[in-house]
Amino acid sequence: MDQLFFLRHFKTKPDRSKPVSEWGLDKEGLSEMDKLLKSDRLKNIDIIFSSPESKALLTARKIGEKYQIPVVECNHLVEVDRTQSGFIEGDYLNVATEYLGGKNSSHPWETLPDVKKRIRAFLSHANEKGRGNVLVVSHGLFLSVLLSEYFGKKPADYWNSLKFGQIITANPKKLNTIWNQK
Numbered sequence: 001m002d003q004l005f006f007l008r009h010f011k012t013k014p015d016r017s018k019p020v021s022e023w024g025l026d027k028e029g030l031s032e033m034d035k036l037l038k039s040d041r042l043k044n045i046d047i048i049f050s051s052p053e054s055k056a057l058l059t060a061r062k063i064g065e066k067y068q069i070p071v072v073e074c075n076h077l078v079e080v081d082r083t084q085s086g087f088i089e090g091d092y093l094n095v096a097t098e099y100l101g102g103k104n105s106s107h108p109w110e111t112l113p114d115v116k117k118r119i120r121a122f123l124s125h126a127n128e129k130g131r132g133n134v135l136v137v138s139h140g141l142f143l144s145v146l147l148s149e150y151f152g153k154k155p156a157d158y159w160n161s162l163k164f165g166q167i168i169t170a171n172p173k174k175l176n177t178i179w180n181q182k
Contacts, residue, residue, distance in 0.1 A: 001130045001172040005045065006147065007137045009056040011164040019083050021053045032165045033059055037066055041167065045069050046132030049122070051077035051139060060137040072129065076122035079139035081110035093160075100144055100155035112145065119146050123179055127172075134172075143168070149178050 010029030015022075025033065036042070042063055050060030052073040064071040080099070084107075095107055102112060119142075126134060138146075144159035150170055151158060 001126065001132070001134050003133045004126075004130075004170045004172045004175060005042070005133065005135045006143055006168040006170065007059065007135060008140055008143055008162055008164055008166050008168075009051075009053075009059055009137060012055050021079065021083070024054055025058065029055075029164060033062060036165065037062055042135060043067060044133050045135045047072065047130055048135045048137060049074045049077060049126060049130070050137040051075075051079065051142075053078055053139070056137045056139065060135075063135065063137075069135075074122060074125065076118045076125065077136065077138040077142065078118075080115055080141040080145075082107070084108040096141060096159065097156045100141065100159055115142065115145050118142075120179055123176060127176065130172075140164075147175075150175055 010025050010033045012023045013026035048060045048064050048069055048071045050057050050071055050073055060071045099109055140159055140162055144155045148155040148158035
């Protein structure tokens with residue numbers, strides 16, 4: 001891999017009747033995605049790895065179609081599993097911040113060690129299959145665990161600064177070095 005680019009999916013439309021993993025993009029998210037597609041910011045990408053969740057996969061497929069880039073669905077890139085908690089009304093920011101800080105929560109989310117195991121598995125897969133410039137389309141909590149140390153931040157601080165549709169560039173060698181030391 002030459003360069004790694006990470007893209008947090010665009011803004012979603014919460015839907016209490018569906019699990020978070022099935023939410024789609026809202027009007028603002030679709031508009032922002034269209035703006036990105038009209039730019040040439042991602043014209044030099046060689047392969048896209050995407051979470052199979054619809055909010056990420058839609059974006060990955062649209063980029064892939066525009067530039068004729070292969071899109072590889074990767075289950076390792078799904079968001080932190082929060083399905084047992086159901087919809088969290090109002091207090092989500094505090095719950096997510098506590099989770100990323102490693103504090104025990106009354107919400108039964110996927111454990112941080114399990115998320116880190118998925119990150120290592122993804123990096124191994126990307127190192128094996130990714131050539132040239134690689135785009136990874138994923139989710140806020142997952143990307144915060146993956147990238148926070150790379151940028152010298154606590155996961156909760158990184159998550160609080162991460163925007164929908166944000167593109168992050170990382171050196172794959174440095175990122176792999178960090179994750180191989182853990």
